[in-house]
Amino acid sequence: MPALPLGEAGKYVAAAYLVVFTLVIVYVAIMAMKLQRIERELEALGELADKRRPR
């Protein structure tokens, strides 16, 4: 096939780069949610530690 004109090819190139960008963003967003869960768990652990009798 002959090379696509720049305007037509640009859509495909943009789509390809957008896919990779989206994959990375989704991955990082999932990691951020996990981090939030860890933070909540840490708060709960802090509460538990406060209930402990000092030795």
Next chain:
Amino acid sequence: MYGKGLRPLSIASAAALGTALGLIFFYAPLDADQGFIQKIFYVHVPLAIVALCGFMAAGIMGIRYLRSGDRSWDMRSYVAIHLSIVLAVGVLITGAIWAKASWGHWWVWDEPTLVSFLIIFLLYCCYQPLRFSIEDPERQARYAAVFSIVAGAFVPLNFVAVRLAQAFSHPRVLSTTGGNMPGSMRLTFLVSLLAIALLYITLWKLELTSKNATMQLKRLRRRLELELDEQHVAAGAPAPPVGTVPAQPVGD
């Protein structure tokens, strides 16, 4: 433990990705044959190389787990496969977009490079269902390690088989006879490869750090709950069953 060096690695990844994008769109010349669409090459091929190397690295980590019995190697192997699958999804989608623009089809079934990559991807898609179908953690780690080693060995064998096969449409970019890229294209490709590799390592370390922190927290929580139970018993009060201490703070 796993988070060590994460900050400089993240900065290096961001810098490498920025440099790679700059080189791709402002430095590398347009391909004489394909024109602007060839720019997909700089993301598609590095993603494929890093994903396949990640699968093989996971196999090596599986060997290390079986040799040492150290569960951290199993976790490293698991995260490497998980991340490589994400990258492989990127390879398949960017490849399909490039194929549609260049050949007029989203997928070509008689092309060995495409089909072999799909086979490897589907093979690794079985990893997680296999792993989580086993309840015993020791057996789970052992079977997962064996899978990662066997599948990891399949990756280079598959690569060689594809190289020996007759190519129909997919170019042989990094062979000795084909893909004579000019210096500017080669440099751009190498920087892109480095950027994707750094991104992979950064995300791998990030997920390992997160998983390790979650496990440590669980262990600590169990210990604290046991200590609280012991205090209840020593004080003569009936101890609440383990695991019933509220997870969220409650008002006194």
